[in-house]
Amino acid sequence: MxxxxxxxxxxxxxxxxxxxxxxxxxxxxxxxxxxxxxxxxxxxxxxxxxxxxxxxxxxxxxxxxxxxxxxxxxxxxxxxxxxxxxxxxxxxxxxxxxxxxxxxxxxxxxxLQGKVTSLDLSRDSNYLISCVRDDTLKLIDLRMNQIILSFSCDGFKVGCDWSRVTFSPDGLYVAVGSADGSVFIWGVNTAKVETVLKDHGSAVTATSWNPFGSYLISVDRSKKAIVWD
The missing domain is CATH 2.130.10.10 (YVTN repeat-like/Quinoprotein amine dehydrogenase)
Structure with a gap:
């Protein structure tokens, strides 16, 4: 691309x-x-x-x-x-x-412990988030070149080898799709799930935030896109 x-x-x-x-x-x-x-x-x-x-x-x-x-x-x-x-x-x-x-x-x-499906940078370029096929996200502090947090939870499963994870514009949240059609949003500082959005009928492959953080769009393998407020 x-x-x-x-x-x-x-x-x-x-x-x-x-x-x-x-x-x-x-x-x-x-x-x-x-x-x-x-x-x-x-x-x-x-x-x-x-x-x-x-x-x-x-x-x-x-x-x-x-x-x-x-x-x-x-x-x-x-x-x-x-x-x-x-x-x-x-x-x-x-x-x-x-x-x-x-x-x-x-x-x-x-x-890591699984295939790396995607990467995204925080706006200040200090942090890198990766989506991994062992059904985790890894947060890396690029100033130390070290993994500092791991994100996982019951119900979250990476749906394909190119599942895309994204930082919110303010860097406080990360969003990623799951194999069951859910969209998981974690708090970066807490590594806890803040919200699970459900409306897709197939694996969600990518998410993207509005530049001002007001909306999130997600797409799935059946070619359906949803805009979330």
Whole structure:
């Protein structure tokens, strides 16, 4: 997936960036593209794929300028700083990898107890939340590079390998969908469930907060979207 202010689409093995006059196709991945983010500026994008690589693209030349070999399928990634020097990726092999684009290797990896399905950053970039296929969420303090909280409860079960967890805009809550169609909202400071929203009939795959925190939208595997007040 590539996030673009104009428009975008994802297809197996390639990322398409649309402009007013047609679109650009960034070709190079050999597997599904699962995530994409701007990398410090609007002319560079990083994508993660099932082909076990991360690729950095220059949108001006429409070319891949660097490939990171992760060794495992990438389910999600985030970029940390405004300069675009740090990438964090979550993988099928239960590992969160930290990449400095100025170097060829990754360091300070964190190994979890299940496949990493998604990642999200708090707005201040101090905390990373991860969704894991062992039916937990892990909160990582990036200043210490350590897991500081684990979120789990009866009834919560991760529904697929790409289930998306998200921070609320104020960083006080995290929301994630469950296999039974529920949406669980935890308090970040307490690691306790604050609310369980129920109206979906199939596994909820993704959630997203309104930028001002007033609403939450969730989508499920049967293509149903719900906006919650």
């Amino acid at each position: 590539v996030i673009n202010p104009d428009n975008s689409e994802n297809v197996d093995g390639e990322s398409r960036i649309y402009k007013e006059q047609g679109y650009h196709t960034l070709t190079g991945h050999s597997g599904k593209v699962m995530a994409g983010k701007f990398l410090g500026e609007q002319t560079k994008v990083v994508t993660g794929s099932y082909d076990r690589t991360l690729k950095i693209w220059d949108l001006r030349s429409r070319a891949c300028i660097e490939t990171k070999f992760a060794g495992s399928s990438c389910n999600d990634l985030v970029t940390v700083d405004g300069a675009g020097s740090m990438i964090i990726s979550g993988h099928y092999d239960k590992t969160i990898r930290f990449w400095d684009i100025r170097q060829d290797t990754h360091a300070n990896d964190i190994v």
